[in-house]
Each structure stands twice: as structure tokens, then as C-alpha cells.
Amino acid sequence: MNGQPFRNPSGGLIDRARPLSFTFNGRRHAGYAGDTLASALLANGVRLVARSFKYHRPRGIVGAGAEEPNALVQLREGAATEPDTRATQVELFDGLVAKSQNCWPSVGFDLGALAGLLASALPAGFYYKTFMWPASWWPTYEHHIRRIAGMGEAPRDRDPDRYDYRHAHCDVLVVGGGPAGLAAALAAGRTGARVILVDEGAALGGSLLGEQAVIDGRPALAWVEETVGALAAMPDVLLLRRATAFAYNDHDMLAIVERRFDHMASPPPFETRQRLWLVRAERVVLATGAIERPIVFAENDRPGVMLVSAARAYANRYAVRAGSRAVVFTNNDSAYGAALDLARAGIEVAAMVDVRPDGGEAARRARAAGIRVLAAHGVLAAHGGRSVEAVSVAPIDGTGRAAGRAERIDCDLVCLSGGWNPAIHLFSQSGGRARYEPAIAAFVPGTSVQAERSVGAARGSFALADALAEGLAAGATGAAEAGFGDGAVPPAPGIDRAVEAPMRPLWAVHGVGSKRAKRFVDFQNDVTAADIALAVREGYRSVEHVKRYTTLGMGTDQGKLGNIQGLAILSGLVGADIPAVGTTTFRPPYTPVAFGAIIGHATGADFDPVRRTPMYDWHVRRGAPFVNTGLWKRAQVFPRPGETVLETIGREARAVRTSVGFVDVSTLGKIDIQGGDAAELLDRLYINNWKKLAVGKARYGIMLREDGMVFDDGTTTRLAEDHFFMTTTTANAVRVMSMLEYVHQVHWPELEVHMTSVSEQWAGVAIAGPNARNVLSRLTSDIDVGNEALPYMGCAEGTVAGLPARVFRISFSGEMAYEVNVPSDYGAAIMDAIMAAGEPFDIIPYGTEALNVLRIEKGHFVVGPEADGRTTPDDLGLSGMVSKTKDFIGKRSLSRPALTDPERKQLVGLLTVDPGERIPRGAQIVEDPSHPLPCPMVGQVTSTCFSPNLGRSIALALVKRGRSRYGERLYAASPVAGRTVEVTVVHHVFIDPKGERLRV
Amino acid sequence: MVKYSIFSLLRNAVSNHENWPEAWRSPTPKPAYDVVIIGGGGHGLATAYYLAKEHGITNVAVIEKGYLGGGNTGRNTTIVRSNYILEANAHFYEFSLKLWEGLSADLNFNVMLSQRGVLNLAHTDADIDAHSRRGNAMRLNGIDAEFLNREQVKAFVPLLDCSENARYPIMGGLLQRRGGTARHDAVAWGYARAADARGVDIIQNCAVTGIRREGRRVVGVETERGFIAAKKVGIAVAGNSGVVAGMAGLRLPIETHVLQALVSEPVKPVLDCVVTSGAVHFYISQSDKGELVMGGDLDFCNSYAQRGNFPAIEHVIRSAVALFPSFSRLRMLRLWAGIMDMSMDGSPIISKTPLDNFYVNCGWCYGGFKATPGSGWMFAYTIAKDEPHPINAPLSLDRYISGRVYDEKGQGPTPWAH
Amino acid sequence: MLLIRCPHCGPRNQDEFAYGGDATVKRPADPASASDSEWHAYIYVRDNPRGPHEELWHHAAGCRRWIRVRRDTLSHRILATGPVHGPLAEEEGR
Structure with a gap:
């Protein structure tokens, strides 16, 4: 520790009663509460704090805020470390640890500075002109370039801190808590409008904090204190300190990051480090000040x-x-x-x-x-x-x-x-075009395109009196436009106005002497005036070309200091006025924002929401692992001790074919459709006919997209003349519902029909296997589950296990099966009841793996592997379902030339020629595996499994002219698995091709 | 053309780099050209270059309304790959990748092709199937591909969250080692310089305001600098394809959508390849400068604004942090948007049109940057010969009438879903 | 983020809506008699203006109604909104 040799014994807004200790580059220093890291370093006489990006030149502190290009440090350590942090905006806290980055072995003696010796051979864009020979060395060159580039070190571990997220609405959002912003907030707040005032600093006051201005004959800070006090007392005014409005999005939605606890060593327990605010404002006042250049x-x-x-x-x-x-x-x-x-x-x-x-x-x-x-x-x-x-x-x-x-x-x-550049970043982000104001040689906001107003220094009004007057006017007017107050502008406080001499634009001094001397325009990226001249000489004359060729303004400061100089130097070189040369559009963010803050809590396991079926806990109790299906968690298998996953799948799938099993099918989409035209709507959606379906009967249906490709499938049941219950695939539940609403509301609003999603209202469980009826009959007394009363594709309503239920005699496995739907809350109860009722038959629950094996054995296509968005009904062997007598979505497309091409791929089954072999997953089908590359492919394996019931590997595949190839030998080639297997093409239904088991 | 090399750099260092010539001229447009290419991005400039180089057609103008490479060439995430499953796409993008591999030498301009690998993550069993299927198709088409299991993925990309409790656990990945990134601006500049050296006129800051037709023939373009006659006109204007084709009275199966991307502040190397995830719609790499470059989905509504909205950005960053938890404290430095020419099947169009002497190059969706050399080569061929090359013959406009579309993702004619 | 005025619910954030594309597409009344070319135009060819665009949005996380919006694709300004089949109400402001 030393005595802060550059600290004055009195004055300032620091809290001398709270001394703090911090470490920079391994040395301990002292500072005070209220310091920034930059001010504390300067107080301690530390002036060399960083090395530049390209030449590793020694660099010190240039600014005192967001504009700082040089003083980027590695703040904190370990998992909480933050690279590239501007020392000028780090509030000092006790125990702070920071170090210089991009230097080795130390910032004082940096071997990287050797680059400076080569500087003459490293002009802007040098890398475009070299490293090309020999071509094979580029990866080596690049490896070293990557190590030399970069700046700070990224953390390697999970972020120890948490973040949160808020939406807010307000009548007047004021960005910037300097004199203009405070005045605007005050004027708006007095009308009773909901006001949010945002300032990036810990203290409100903006430029007044660093100057010694006088307002109403008193120190300006007294006015600040009084105003902040008045605002804090207003119930509908929210003051957000340490908060940066970094993005002005469409329709007056601003994104704000509030650094809640970055001024402490770590957030207090249970608190979040930063908070993202998304604020939709009726009116916005931009009082963002100006940046000196x-x-x-x-x-x-x-x-x-x-x-x-x-x-x-x-x-x-x-x-x-x-x-x-x-x-x-x-x-x-x-x-x-x-x-x-x-x-x-x-x-x-x-x-x-x-x-x-x-x-x-x-x-x-x-x-x-x-x-x-x-x-x-x-x-x-x-x-x-x-x-x-x-x-x-x-x-x-x-x-x-x-x-x-x-x-x-x-x-x-x-x-x-x-001179000064108005901070027009947010204005520019709002879509507004900047206008060049010669009197101050700077860009100022032009015409507004959103509901914002710029005031004070942000619009080029640098005098304090103007800032206050404009702020008050904007606050009052904005509030009035949002419906508060009459727009009357409160009187402005008294300010002595100094007579100012006009500024004189000067961007660069052209000295005499060494041409090797560097004249930096962009400090961080080491872009010099000579680099800009080189770019122009080589034809990169557009300001965007200059930026991209020289990297001007591409640093973490986004050119807050250098861009206008660069533009001015460019304008001199090309002999055009600055506004003719152009400006660059400012893009979000105003200052860099931590990713963690932008996503709030939506990370790790909470990255996306999780959907669980009503039986989820039941599955957990039975030790089932889960798989992701879209947002759903589905039980994969129900393992017994000592079983491998494959053994479990085999046991479950065999049980269904030999006795009985049951499976949670609650994830299927379910849509209730009612109305006099319900059958008509289905007729227009499905490829088959629906009008003659009897009440109490179900039918399997396929929907196409309008381009003729299979979109979704499922069974739909007629519960009454004007009432249908549709099921969809799990994956498409949301899309089918939207499509129904689309065709009804957009194409055919005249149809009298209503639909609602009931996916989450019903828990569904399928009981499948030769003993399914025996199990179900033990659970119901009011539903006749016999084959005559409830035949295949029948439906009955009543009670199951004492619960209100619908029972559908439908099957995905190919076995006799009943799908029982009960209200969601009874999901676990129905599982328990089925388990108990099935005990005499050794019933087992099964998961998605066995479900998949059973459907492959049965040759059922599914949306995804087989119906991959490129298959027609005929490709899947379902042309018999296609109605010839009516129109439906997609029908017209089926007769287009490419969709009737005889060379199309068709759904077939595959068996290995050697029954002991396994068909590789994702294999491509070739006729001649020894064909030189590129090797023609005639199809692909879509689904494959080991069939426990056939005792061998089987697969579904889409193969060109597949149905004409039954018996033909082809090869399932998987170069990525290093295996090619000879296969025989067979019909895609491996088990019970006549469908007798379904109907027993 | 002065050859670029370490020797010319050193030689010019002696004279303080005051003697470098212009990379390209800024000529006054001639009254007539054999070929006018509208659009001075990578595709248009590459087309002009290959017209000159492969077909000896040098009386060519490239007309650009702004500055070279100012559209999507300079607004992408710089990924280069050819990991497609459908044959038409696979053959085209592989052709393009092979051109990339010789491009720096061909143009004498370092485009910094960095073949650090493109790893496409598998998060479910279905993903493993789909990625294997794609990898197998690639291999059989003569394109490199490997399937990595979870442990191999973990070793290849150490900072990836390969834990079981991730929301979408990583189960493996399909790796194309020859994939990677390139320096986007350099591609436009390199082609411009090389085309200019072969006599092509590059005309910047000259908006095309109309396309003149005589009956079914296109005869030239109206520009801010007057009429320019052309025996043939090709357009390569990405998101503005609909607007420019409309000047000739043509409606294209294209919608224009905005796609955003962003970079972090630069850090020392933490990610040595391109990682993509179809399940979460996300892709990320680290530039040579050290910035993490990432992108995701479209904004999902038609837009020409070159500015996007926050939800798409949130999703990109959520994905980044879900896959790389340690990136949470890094900061978003800069974000930008480009306007994409989304085709109705997600595959590009390099084609003759119903009009004579008028050719279109569009429909690049997310894939335009990596296509640049191949696109230019094929478009030049199609214009020069007035018929497509066998590789781009499938990518013609009339496929939408026949229905022979290349719907890589199987999403149907919903352009924002590709 | 856009603020879209649902004619049934009032102004709502964009994230309550799903986009539905060009609202001027009309399904041919008799698809069977449409030529390949006409059918192709219905499926694949959309209005894609640089400027005001009539488009459908689905208030998916709201009233589940499809609505019609006239939005400028260059400025993102919403010019009018209304039901799918009915008059659009001009918007002021955003």
C-alpha cells in the first residue's frame, strides 16, 4: 500500500471515510468508496495500464467513462473473471483484483511490443497480402495469429452469478441522468406520468458530477440532489442507476442492463448480478450527453x-x-x-x-x-x-x-x-438518420422516426441552460403526448450564460519529421492516419471499406473516440465534405453487455421450458430415464435391475406381442372439433373421406401440406354428428392446430366449426397386447370392451377404474390395443389402476424405445424419419387412401410431374442377408458399394432396430422404385460407422401384414 | 496487377507503403457491355471474375448501388461447409468448397480460409440417425464427414457443456473437418481486384433503377448514371432479388427476411472450430481476432430493414450459453443484420429465366457466403453458355413448377422455416 | 420487438404472435382446374415488397385468431391492422 500520491487531501465526491484496498497486476493499492478503478489507479500514480491490440504499445487511461479505448483490464479471477473490462466504468470495491491483459510477461515489459519493430511491414490489411505461400502453412500462421490476437482471457468455468429479466411499460423513458435527463424526468414526473430514468453511473448528475457548474446561484450538485430527491418521492417514477440503455429496438422497446451488484465483490446471497429490463415506452427522451474527442x-x-x-x-x-x-x-x-x-x-x-x-x-x-x-x-x-x-x-x-x-x-x-460528439447512438439505433452540424463539426440527431426526442448535449446543445430547458420541455411534452399534463413547460432554473467563441474543427495535426511516427486514430485497434491513407490509396474509399480494411472503430469501444476523426481524415483524402463521405450507422449495443444478462435465468436446464406428462412422476418412481421429444420429457424404458437398455427394450417389446403392456401417450396432440361443418372441414384437410364416418368410430387420417408432402397423421373419432376428436403427432401438435385455424379462418371462414386444443386436458395411455382386453375389462363395468361392442376403430365413453374416460380401440403397435383417455389430473391414478389390473397377465409399462420397435415391426411410418417433409402418400404406400372424389389440402400438388415420377423413393422394409448382422443407423442404400466416389445412392435407411420378436435386425427405408424391388439385394452403407451390410428389400410390414391381431 | 506477397510487403515498407496501387479502378460506365451483373457482393464479383477467367468474357460491368461487399457478403458469420444431404446441394456446395480451397492462391488475396472443422451437434437419438444419414450421404458423395461420439465431441470442443443435465444433452456430432470459416470482406475484395485485373468494370455507388426490356428480351439496365446496354444481364442481389427482378416484370419464389448475427468482445482462443446445432438453431465460431461470432434464426417476418429485433438475439445468446456455460460473462460487442433471399425450398436458384438474356442468382437463405465461389462459377457458366452446368441444372427456377424441389429441411414452402 | 395491435385483444408484444406471411395469397377456388403454373404461383410466389406489406399473423399466445397487418418491411412500422376478412384500421404511431 502507498499513500495515493496523486490524491488531493480534500474535495471530490469520494467517501474518504471508506478506504478500500485493491490489487492491480499483483500490487496492492488503496482507494476510496466512490472511486472507479481508473481514478484509483491514477491516484496511485499507475499510468501504464494496458497494451494495445496490434503493436502492443504502452497505453494509459484516456477517458473517464464509456468511451475508454485503452484501459481494458482483466477484472476478477477464476470463474468470475471478466476480460476486456473498462477500468473507467468499474466501481472500486474492497478486495478488487484486476490485471493488464494482452501482454507478457508484464505490462511494463511486454515481449509483444516486438511487433512494434515490425510495424512498418504490418500496415492496415497486411494479412490480405501475405501468409499465402506456401498454402499449406496458413494453418500454422493462423494458429500463431490467433494466439497473438484476442485480448483478455475468457473464464473457463460456469458463471457463478445469476441474472434476471424484467418487462416494463412506462409513459416517458428518460435515458441519461445528467442535467437534461433529470430536468426531463422532473417535468414528466410532475404530471403523474409513469417515468423511468436510466443512467449508467452509480450517481445521477452526469456531466455535473465532473464539473463545477452553478444552477440558481448554487453549486449544481445541490440542484441535482434536490431534483433526485423530488423524483424519488414520486410514486410512479423509477430511477435506475448503474443501468445502460444499450439497444433501441422497434416500436420504442429499449433494452437496459442494470448492473445491480458489480460494484461489490459478489452479489449478496440470493441476489442476481445484473438485470435486463425490456421497457416499452410511450415516449422516450434521449439525454445521453456528448463524448469529447x-x-x-x-x-x-x-x-x-x-x-x-x-x-x-x-x-x-x-x-x-x-x-x-x-x-x-x-x-x-x-x-x-x-x-x-x-x-x-x-x-x-x-x-x-x-x-x-x-x-x-x-x-x-x-x-x-x-x-x-x-x-x-x-x-x-x-x-x-x-x-x-x-x-x-x-x-x-x-x-x-x-x-x-x-x-x-x-x-x-x-x-x-x-470538440464534442453528441452521443446519438440510441437515436441512430431507433432508425433515425444523423445530420451533420457544421457549427459543432459533429453529427446530431436528424428527423425522428420513433417516439423519441433528443435533448441537451445529445442533440448538440452543449450549454447547461439549453440542456435544462430542452429537458424540461421534452419531459412535459412527452408526458402530455402520453396523456399526462397539459404540456406546460416548468420554468427553467437560472443559469449564467457565458459568451462562447465558436469551435474550430481540427482533426489532426500534420507535423513534420519522421514518417514512421504513428498518429493514432483508433487507439484500441492501432489504426493510424497512415492506415486510412493507405486504404484510400488502394481504393477502399467508402467509409465502410475504410473501417473494414483498417479495423477502424471495430474495437470494444466501437469507435466512440476515433470514428469521427477517421471520417474527417477520409473526407480530406477523398476531397469530399464529411456528410458526403457519410457516417456509420450505430448498432446495438451502446456498450458491450454480458451474455448472462441478456438471457436472464434461461440457461442450463432452464434453456427451454420442459413439458411433462401427467404421468411424469409415475415414471420417475419406476426409475425410467427420459428422452427429449421436442419440449417433452418422455419415459424411454422401464429398466429392471441388471438389465442392459437393449435387454429392457427387448423385454418390453416382447411383452406387448405376447401378453400386454401399457404406455403413456399423453404427448399426442388432441383437438376437439365441433360444429355443423366439422366433417366438411376434416374432408378438406385429410386425404381420405370423413363425412360418412359413423358416430362412435375412429378413422386414421393423413394431412398434407399444400405442396403435396405428408404433413401429419393420426386418428380422429366422431363423438357425435357434429363433434370430432382429433389426435396429431406429438411433434406437430402445435402446427396442426395452427393449420386448422388457418384453413378455417383464412380459406373457409364460412364453415360453421370451432376447434380447441385439448392436448393438456387429457392423459392418454395405450394398453396393447393380446391380453389388453382382459386387463381393460377388469377396470370397467359400464363399457363393453368386447370385440363386437368395441371393435377395432371403435370408441366408447364411460368409466375406467372409476374415472371418467374415453376408450378408443386403436393401435400403433399392431396388437389389439385400447387407448384410454382420462382427465389429466388422473394420469397417475389410471397408471396405477392398469398396473394393478394387469398383474395377473404380467403387465409391464413400456417406454418410447419399445414403442418405436413395435411400430417399426408393424411398418408404421412416423413423421420425421419416413415422412421427412419430402414424401407423398404414394411414397409411403398409401395412395389407396387418397380420395379421388374431393379436394383437400395438397391434392392438386400430387399430380405435378415430380410427384408422379416413377423414380421416386418408396417405403420398403429391409432385412439383412446375414440374419446375424445389424443394419447401421442412418445408412444410405447403394446398389454397388465398390462404385468409385461419388457413389450413386438409391435410398436411405429411415428407421432401424433389432426386432426382438423376429430375432433379427430390421429397417424401414425409402428406396427408389422400392416396391418394384422386393427380393432385390442392395447394400446399406454407413461410411461414418465403417460398415456396409448386404440387405434384401421386403415389404415394410414385418409383423401381421393382414392386420389380424388388431381385430381379435 | 501487383502481386501481393511478403516480399512486396517488405519492399513497400521501405517506401512507407506509399506506392501501393489501387486494388481496383473506379471506371466511368461504358454505354454498353456484353454482360452486366447487378450486385457487387461476393456472388456478383465472383461471377464477373469467372466470366473473364473461364469464358474469356471481359467486357463486363458489375453495378453496385452502395459499396462492394456491403450486403450479405459483409454481414454473415463467415462459415464455409458442404455438409448437405440432398444431392443437388451436396454437389454444388462441394464444388464451391473445392474452389475455396484454392481461392487465396487463385486470387492472390488471402481470404483466410480456415478449415478448422464444422461440428454439427446431435442432441437426441433422432439427431444421431439424421446426422449419420447425412454423414453417410456426404461420404458417398465424396465429401469428408466423421461422426464423433460424446467423448470425442468433448475432447474436440472442451468448453462445450457435455453434461447429462443440459437441457439438450449432447450425444455426438457430425464433423466436417474441411469446413470452417473465411474472411468475408476479403472475398469480395479479392474477387473485385482479380476481376478488375482481367478488365471487368466495377461501378460502385450506382443504383440500378430499371431493367429495360424489348418484348421478352432484356436489353440493358437503367441506372442512376444513365442507361447501360447489355447483351446479357444477371442479378446477384440477395435480399433485393424480388425488387430487382420486379424491375424486369418477374416474380420470384423468394421472400426477404432479416437474419441477425453478433460477436462478443475479443478473447484469447477458446473455440477452435465451428459448432452448430440444428436442435437449437445456432452456430458459433471464434474469429482470428478473438471475437466469438454467432447467429441463429431469422426474425420470422419479411423485412428489408437490415435491423432486427431482440427475441432473435436473445435466442442466439441463450443457445450460446446453454452450450458453452462459461461464455456467460463474455459480452456482446456488436450485432448486425442482413436481408436474406429465402427461397421456397431452402435451396438456391442459379438459373435462366422466362425472359431472354436475363439470369437470376438468388435464394441463398442462410447459405450464401459459403456458396460464393461456386455460385459465381456456375452463374458465369450459365450466362456464358445460356444454359446451366449439370451441377446447377437442378437449381433452376422451373423446379417450382414441376415440384422437383430440394427441400433440405423438409419444411415445405414456408421460407422462414428453412 | 414489434408491438402489434390485435383487433380482438389490443396491442400485444410480437412474441405472442406467429408470422403467417403474405396475406394476399388466394387459394384457387377449383384447384383441380388450375394449371401447374397457376398452382405453382399459389404455393410458391408471394408478394415480397420493400415497403408496405399485407401479411398474416396468428395471435397464437392470445386469442388464436389469424389477423391481417399492413407493415412496412423497410421501417417495420405498422400501418394498419384488422381481421383477416374485413377492413383494416389505420394505425397511428409506431
């Missing part, structure tokens, strides 16, 4: 070169001297007030270098205060290595060229003000 000159990246506003904020807000002897370089008035603040803070201001011939009143006051003012001068170059030691200053002409002898001025701090 530097001026380009030779070696302008030396540590100690800083924005004037930053040095001023460090002095006023943190009582930190960013150096001992400063040269202030400006092209506008704002730096003069700052220079006086610096002097008051004990920094010797060696010179004010003003590019303007006459700094006006401000310059006169500075001179009066004893500061040397060099008018019509510029800084040509900075000198020094790991810290700036001096600058060369000379008279300059209007274009920024040296026009006289240079003078060397010793200094350890160079403060720059090249």
Missing part, C-alpha cells in the same frame, strides 16, 4: 494523453491529479473551464494550446489566471515511452500543418479537446 498528432497514444473532460472529472469528482504538469490542447472553449479546474486541483497547466487564433473571453480569463495560452498553435507530437514526458508545440495553419518553429514543453499530462 481527441485530436490526432504524432505519438498521441502515450500514457498521460487524455481527454480534457476526463482529467477534469478525475480532478473534480475523484480529487485525483491525472498528472503534475499539463498541456491542454483544444479547439473549443470547453477546455478552458476545465483547465482552471485542473489548476485549482493543483495541476500545473504549462500551456493552453488553442488551434484558434482567438480563444475569446475564455482565453482572456485563462490568461488572467496566469495560464500561458498559445493561440493558433497545435501539438505536433508527444514524447516519451511508457509515459508522456513532453510535447512539441508549434504554430499551425488552418489545415493543421505546422507553420513555425516547434517548442518542446515538458509535461506528464496532455489533455485534448477536439
